[in-house]
Amino acid sequence: MGRDYSAMTVRELEAARSLALDRIGAVPAFRRGSLQVGYRKCGKASCRCARPGEQGHGPRGLWTRTVKGPGGSRGQYIPVEQLDQVRAELDNYAQFEDLVADYVEINEALCKAKTGPPAGRRKRAAPAEPSGNKGGPATIGRH
Numbered sequence: 125m126g127r128d129y130s131a132m133t134v135r136e137l138e139a140a141r142s143l144a145l146d147r148i149g150a151v152p153a154f155r156r157g158s159l160q161v162g163y164r165k166c167g168k169a170s171c172r173c174a175r176p177g178e179q180g181h182g183p184r185g186l187w188t189r190t191v192k193g194p195g196g197s198r199g200q201y202i203p204v205e206q207l208d209q210v211r212a213e214l215d216n217y218a219q220f221e222d223l224v225a226d227y228v229e230i231n232e233a234l235c236k237a238k239t240g241p242p243a244g245r246r247k248r249a250a251p252a253e254p255s256g257n258k259g260g261p262a263t264i265g266r267h
């Protein structure tokens with residue numbers, strides 16, 4: 125992460141690509157979304173949580189994540205004894221995202237490395253605009 129892949133050779137980038145994929149595969153099970161932890165009043169007038177000064181039932185977690193389509197989000201209550209596990213799963217997802225971003229960078233650098241030096245160093249080799257037939261029918265590739 126944060127490395128300059130543009131200076132690497134095709135061979136180095138292919139090795140980095142393979143390593144990055146291994147790292148992605150090694151990320152433990154993860155989940156997206158976010159976790160809120162709080163106390164909640166159940167609403168029963170007879171319950172102790174209805175007394176003034178009581179913070180309510182809990183703590184307990186609510187894990188939510190946005191989803192496509194109707195509803196827009198999905199939620200699940202998380203018992204207090206599973207909060208650490210869920211936090212770890214969320215961290216794993218952040219790690220996964222970082223690794224994927226890195227993997228994308230490596231792949232793009234690899235594509236560039238395979239097509240030659242950066243464009244700035246050989247501007248003359250860039251394909252020239254076709255001249256002389258602007259607006260006319262293309263003649264290349266038509267049979």
Ligand SMILES: [Zn+2]
Nearest residue numbers: 165166171173
């Ligand atoms: Zn209650």
